[in-house]
Amino acid sequence: QKEVEQNSGPLSVPEGAIASLNCTYSDRGSQSFFWYRQYSGKSPELIMFIYSNGDKEDGRFTAQLNKASQYVSLLIRDSQPSDSATYLCAVAPGYSTLTFGKGTMLLVSP
Amino acid sequence: DGGITQSPKYLFRKEGQNVTLSCEQNLNHDAMYWYRQDPGQGLRLIYYSQIVNDFQKGDIAEGYSVSREKKESFPLTVTSAQKNPTAFYLCASSLGPILNTGELFFGEGSRLTVL
Numbered sequence: 585q586k587e588v589e590q591n592s593g594p595l596s597v598p599e600g601a602i603a604s605l606n607c608t609y610s611d612r613g614s615q616s617f618f619w620y621r622q623y624s625g626k627s628p629e630l631i632m633f634i635y636s637n638g639d640k641e642d643g644r645f646t647a648q649l650n651k652a653s654q655y656v657s658l659l660i661r662d663s664q665p666s667d668s669a670t671y672l673c674a675v676a677p678g679y680s681t682l683t684f685g686k687g688t689m690l691l692v693s694p
Numbered sequence: 695d696g697g698i699t700q701s702p703k704y705l706f707r708k709e710g711q712n713v714t715l716s717c718e719q720n721l722n723h724d725a726m727y728w729y730r731q732d733p734g735q736g737l738r739l740i741y742y743s744q745i746v747n748d749f750q751k752g753d754i755a756e757g758y759s760v761s762r763e764k765k766e767s768f769p770l771t772v773t774s775a776q777k778n779p780t781a782f783y784l785c786a787s788s789l790g791p792i793l794n795t796g797e798l799f800f801g802e803g804s805r806l807t808v809l
Contacts, residue, residue, distance in 0.1 A: 627801060
């Protein structure tokens with residue numbers, strides 16, 4: 585069973601701080617990695633994807649990938665209360681589907 | 695507007711009844727998916743379809759059935775064989791294979807409650 589592990593949280597950070605969300609995966613052959621954000625009662629939406637080792641930045645978001653350690657992270661700089669949501673890590677172990685982690689709840693306090 | 699439409703948004707069912715959840719997309723996407731989400735859980739794949747008239751089981755297909763007779767439509771039937779069907783069901787689509795495009799577009803979900 586291919587697994588994607590995340591700390592369920594909640595992760596609480598004050599407004600303006602950096603939030604760090606982490607994810608590990610079991611399938612060493614996985615090639616693409618995604619972060620989805622899901623607000624309570626809503627459907628997930630893609631915020632970042634990364635294919636290569638290293639960092640990828642998009643505005644306040646940075647995705648980090650370390651394939652040797654089978655580790656993916658998402659950094660959110662200058663966190664805002666509107667960032668409060670559950671963040672789902674997803675991995676493509678093959679060609680056709682995504683495997684999701686259980687998600688980490690992020691709470692940003694004003 | 696292009697998107698994915700799921701219906702109904704809320705559904706109540708008595709034990710032993712089959713129920714069908716509708717999913718329609720006008721994005722001209724080839725691939726469609728059904729996921730189930732339970733409280734505090736991630737998304738688990740039920741079925742997916744890469745092309746019309748073809749579909750594959752996901753990780754938790756038992757007690758579910760699907761069809762893909764049209765590119766735009768991918769209905770999910772929750773049968774009486776599904777032991778614990780109360781959940782939030784999400785339909786999604788992608789332009790092509792996940793490895794290439796990476797993005798799933800989700801509908802707003804259908805919340806099924808078994809009484």
